[in-house]
Amino acid sequence: MSKFFCGVDGGGTSCRARIVNDQGQFLGEAKTGSANILLGVELAMENIQLAIAQAAEQAGITDLSSLSVGMALAAAEQKSAWYDFMALPHPYQHITLNTDGYGACMGAFGGENGAIVIAGTGSVGIYLENGHQHVIGGREFPISDQGGGAIMGLRLIQQTLLAHDGLRSSSELAEYVLAHFNNDLDAIVSWSKTAMPRDYGQFSPKIFERAMERDELAMELLQDTANDIERLILGLNRKGANQIALMGSIGERIVPWLSPAAQSLLVQPKADAMSGAILMARGDHNLYPFSR
Template identity: 75%
Template sequence: MSKFYCGVDGGGTSCRARITDASGNILGEAKTGSANILLGVELAMESLHTAIGEAAEQAGIHDLADISVGLALAGAEQRSAWLQFMALPHPYAHITLNTDGYGACMGAFSGQDGAIVIAGTGSVGVMINHGQQTVIGGREFPISDQGGGAVMGLRLVQQTLLANDGLRPVSALVGHVLDHFNNDIDAIVDWSKTAKPKDYGQFSPAIFAYAEQRDPLAIEMLRATAEDIERLILGLHAKGAQRIALMGSIGERILPWLTPPAASLLVAPCSDAIDGALLMARGQHNLY
């Protein structure tokens, strides 16, 4: 039996680690950069090593082999990436790897059956029923992840370019994006060639802020995001989910924009993905 347990919640923007003792007492916590394994398994492993190392230092743990680790990481649903990541060497007693959505669902219902829609940088719907996992969406940006911050940012950049060309009305939100790029359209095009999900996601807070000021483009975009998230909620319900928790940085802020059919299905989560990952650290929860 391991002396310590570590839960890691890693997405496109950040990687959070929390270490507890066998009784569940929190000993250390840390946060580092992206741990989406589709953006590079070595980069993700480096991020989690840094986060776990900092948390272990807080906890006064010197031998990492005393720690069992549960990893709830974005991108783990792709089997080839999962296999590549799990083939990497590590110093821990044991690791188990599943998706960030699975970790969030475990945390939301304290390891019991339930379903979640998580909308952060990306998005996904997950249902756990008698140990079986059902996943909808979550196939990564840009082909999926509707309702997440990256898609919101991508759409905003697209609409900004349309406004610049006179194909839609200019608004204060459009001005905000243009100011960000010093009113240089070529700079936007160059930036887009290497921009990652978190780079697009950086614009999502501005969309919420300008919507509060009744900016028409911001309102249009939040309505579209709400529709995307409602589609995931209703899709899980159609598959049998009776209790659905809405989680993530976008999910928490989009609630006032949801319509009653979807909003009425929602329940408050018990906890978050990092607590779900801690539950994973205590058992076998590997996706493959």
């Protein structure tokens, strides 16, 4: 029977799956919804299985038991969520689960020593050193994940409300947020009661856009985010990492806002988190992601 490998990269906003054959040849790839297991292991598994099924259809694979799957998922460092997820039934030959940061670092350095800061909806810093993983940050929104889009969006909402109350200067960005909620403050409060990280993160593209137009609030928010990401970069450097790949939708765009000292530590990743997850599927990468 043919053997296939699937890498899954799942965060708070989306989940991507890529399938390759035993020679590493690309066969199929698909994208679905959130796969942050702390937001619900059943929902994460549903979105993962949908992404894998779509990628398998592209690849012409009908027997999913031929797949070995490496999963690099947000919140996999949460022990109870890890065990709950791993207890779920699945049709695959084998699954390996670690964090999205671990998968990203595996991909960035081809499984060798190296460090990454991933800043997407959330954020984390991870340094792989001779099989041991050093992790900083990444303890989930809203208590952690500084440098990610969700925290950036949360700060935007907070500052917009301050501007509305005359406690800080307003801006076109703040007016945009108010218009998004039809200038109804009660709507903002109601929305916040159930808003997920991806809901806050939806505002990050607009923040970048307005910052390029020199909007005061947008520039302030981007600099705060850059400071948070720089703190992670320098923290990894103090742990011994001298080459750090900055990844994720926020990380890839924030580099010009970092100091020269932080920029000097950055290197280009060799590959993405799905490639890292495929390495997890191929090998014995069952490190528990709980210890820090």
